[in-house]
Amino acid sequence: xxxxxxxxxxxxxxxxxxxxxxxxxxxxxxxxxxxxxxxxxxxxxxxxxxxxxxxxxxxxxxxxxxxxxxxxxxxxxxxxxxxxxxxxxxxxxxxxxxxxxxxxxxxxxxxxxxxxxxxxxxxxxxxxxxxxxxxxxxxxxxxxxxxxxxxxxxxxxxxxxxxxxxxxxxxxxxxxxxxxxxxxxxxxxxxxxxxxxxxxxxxxxxxxxxxxxxxxxxxxxxxxxxxxxxxxxxxxxxxxxxxxxxxxxxxxxxxxxxxxxxxxxxxxxxxxxxxxxxxxxxxxxxxxxxxxxxxxxxxxxxxxxxxxxxxxxxxxxxxxxxxxxxxxxxx
Amino acid sequence: xxxxxxxxxxxxxxxxxxxxxxxxxxxxxxxxxxxxxxxxxxxxxxxxxxxxxxxxxxxxxxxxxxxxxxxxxxxxxxxxxxxxxxxxxxxxxxxxxxxxxxxxxxxxxxxxxxxxxxxxxxxxxxxxxxxxxxxxxxxxxxxxxxxxxxxxxxxxxxxxxxxxxxxxxxxxxxxxxxxxxxxxxxxxxxxxxxxxxxxxxxxxxxxxxxxxxxxxxxxxxxxxxxxxxxxxxxxxxxxxxxxxxxxxxxxxxx
Numbered sequence: 001x002x003x004x005x006x007x008x009x010x011x012x013x014x015x016x017x018x019x020x021x022x023x024x025x026x027x028x029x030x031x032x033x034x035x036x037x038x039x040x041x042x043x044x045x046x047x048x049x050x051x052x053x054x055x056x057x058x059x060x061x062x063x064x065x066x067x068x069x070x071x072x073x074x075x076x077x078x079x080x081x082x083x084x085x086x087x088x089x090x091x092x093x094x095x096x097x098x099x100x101x102x103x104x105x106x107x108x109x110x111x112x113x114x115x116x117x118x119x120x121x122x123x124x125x126x127x128x129x130x131x132x133x134x135x136x137x138x139x140x141x142x143x144x145x146x147x148x149x150x151x152x153x154x155x156x157x158x159x160x161x162x163x164x165x166x167x168x169x170x171x172x173x174x175x176x177x178x179x180x181x182x183x184x185x186x187x188x189x190x191x192x193x194x195x196x197x198x199x200x201x202x203x204x205x206x207x208x209x210x211x212x213x214x215x216x217x218x219x220x221x222x223x224x225x226x227x228x229x230x231x232x233x234x235x236x237x238x239x240x241x242x243x244x245x246x247x248x249x250x251x252x253x254x255x256x257x258x259x260x261x262x263x264x265x266x267x268x269x270x271x272x273x274x275x276x277x278x279x280x281x282x283x284x285x286x287x288x289x290x291x292x293x294x295x296x297x298x299x300x301x302x303x304x305x306x307x308x309x310x311x312x313x314x315x316x317x318x319x320x321x322x323x324x325x326x327x328x329x330x331x
Numbered sequence: 332x333x334x335x336x337x338x339x340x341x342x343x344x345x346x347x348x349x350x351x352x353x354x355x356x357x358x359x360x361x362x363x364x365x366x367x368x369x370x371x372x373x374x375x376x377x378x379x380x381x382x383x384x385x386x387x388x389x390x391x392x393x394x395x396x397x398x399x400x401x402x403x404x405x406x407x408x409x410x411x412x413x414x415x416x417x418x419x420x421x422x423x424x425x426x427x428x429x430x431x432x433x434x435x436x437x438x439x440x441x442x443x444x445x446x447x448x449x450x451x452x453x454x455x456x457x458x459x460x461x462x463x464x465x466x467x468x469x470x471x472x473x474x475x476x477x478x479x480x481x482x483x484x485x486x487x488x489x490x491x492x493x494x495x496x497x498x499x500x501x502x503x504x505x506x507x508x509x510x511x512x513x514x515x516x517x518x519x520x521x522x523x524x525x526x527x528x529x530x531x532x533x534x535x536x537x538x539x540x541x542x543x544x545x546x547x548x549x550x551x552x553x554x555x556x557x558x559x560x561x562x563x564x565x566x567x568x569x570x571x572x573x574x575x576x577x578x579x580x581x582x583x584x585x
Binding site: 004006007009010013014016018020021024025027028321 | 344364367368370371374375378475476478479480482483485486514517519521522526
């Protein structure tokens with residue numbers, strides 16, 4: 001192999017190495033050798049929990065920096081956040097420790113804050129918010145479990161008694177049943193018999209339940225009752241209509257009852273009638289005389305006798321002379 | 332007493348060799364052809380085996396991690412595990428071990444035979460420093476080639492992990508998701524960390540192998556013994572150095 005080609009190969013190989021390094025450099029970490037120079041913020045927490053150096057800082061889910069340092073500062077824990085230079089964090093943004101997974105990965109989540117608020121300067125302290133972590137939730141759950149346990153014990157105690165004199169509900173029910181066993185059994189037997197009878201169709205109720213004919217009759221009766229009720233309704237409607245007419249002064253009765261003038265006429269008619277009947281009873285006038293005077297009656301009887309005679313003569317003679325006979329008999 | 336003396340002897344002579352190499356470093360441009368020869372041997376010819384090994388290291392890492400991570404349902408983070416492990420630890424260490432086995436052993440064998448057959452003595456007689464023409468080009472070539480090999484190893488390992496994560500039924504992570512997680516949690520500083528480690532490992536391995544080769548005494552049998560010793564010492568050195576370098580880098584980067 002000649003020397004030139006060997007040199008070329010080595011040179012190409014070296015260039016390949018440089019190119020690969022450049023590609024790796026560009027691909028990883030967005031072309032930054034070390035972490036970009038940004039600015040720092042301090043976040044104070046009651047407890048940093050599992051947060052550690054190097055954990056992510058995210059704003060609305062986007063990685064914007066990392067936790068640079070964790071330290072104790074007096075009565076609280078502080079995390080120093082390293083934020084990218086290009087990211088602006090609003091003064092009213094809130095940081096909280098967020099759990100990313102169950103295996104202890106945490107990150108600091110920062111919300112966007114309000115749009116108009118001024119940005120936080122470097123080194124400032126960001127507002128923080130406590131979010132319940134898994135341990136707190138577990139402790140709460142344990143407390144809840146204890147309460148539930150206690151409630152169940154109480155319930156069990158009231159149901160079964162505490163075994164020291166006080167009698168539980170179940171025991172009371174048990175006692176009640178035991179004491180009344182005989183009467184309960186009797187009641188049950190009676191009930192049994194009653195239902196048996198019903199089932200066999202004995203007695204009124206049984207027949208009612210079991211006999212289809214009775215049912216049909218009952219349905220028929222009900223139909224008749226319904227029809228009667230319908231008629232009664234129409235009767236009442238008619239009566240109503242009549243009463244209405246009377247009220248409106250229509251018809252004779254209506255006029256009589258509700259018309260002032262007709263009423264007075266009626267009253268005067270009655271008075272006249274009384275006067276006439278008085279006169280008649282006193283024998284005044286024709287009709288009175290007729291009724292009171294015997295002579296009139298005798299005259300009338302005489303006339304009737306004459307008429308009788310005339311009629312008898314009429315029967316004997318022919319029809320032509322009948323008129324003459326009648327005229328003679330009468331006059 | 333003898334092993335301790337031997338250890339101190341080797342330790343001291345390595346440092347002396349380093350001082351001599353550094354004092355001759357100005358002559359590198361005049362030895363450009365030697366430098367290119369060593370680059371070819373150390374870098375170019377080692378690349379295929381680095382690629383194969385890293386591919387399977389990444390694959391098996393993804394497989395084992397997926398197997399153990401499925402217990403927690405955290406398979407989606409497999410990309411970050413493979414990415415960080417390959418970049419920070421396995422990439423540089425595996426490349427250094429390969430260089431020790433393939434390049435370091437060859438260097439020791441070559442220098443030991445030169446020493447045994449008195450070529451080194453001849454050079455010294457002619458007032459040519461072996462540190463200048465034998466050791467310095469090799470060390471320079473190692474310094475240039477180690478990062479290249481390591482970045483290739485890292486990337487091939489990541490792709491190996493991605494393929495296994497996609498194809499293995501118990502993991503079933505799409506390559507997009509795998510690389511998204513990898514990119515999110517692996518920083519270039521991690522890769523740089525690994526490159527620095529690889530540089531240090533390669534430098535130490537080649538220096539130690541050169542020193543052992545140049546200090547071989549006796550006949551041809553000693554050549555084999557020297558190679559064995561060089562590889563063993565290199566491996567131990569890599570892993571011991573790894574721990575301390577990692578500690579120092581963590582302190583520095585934090």
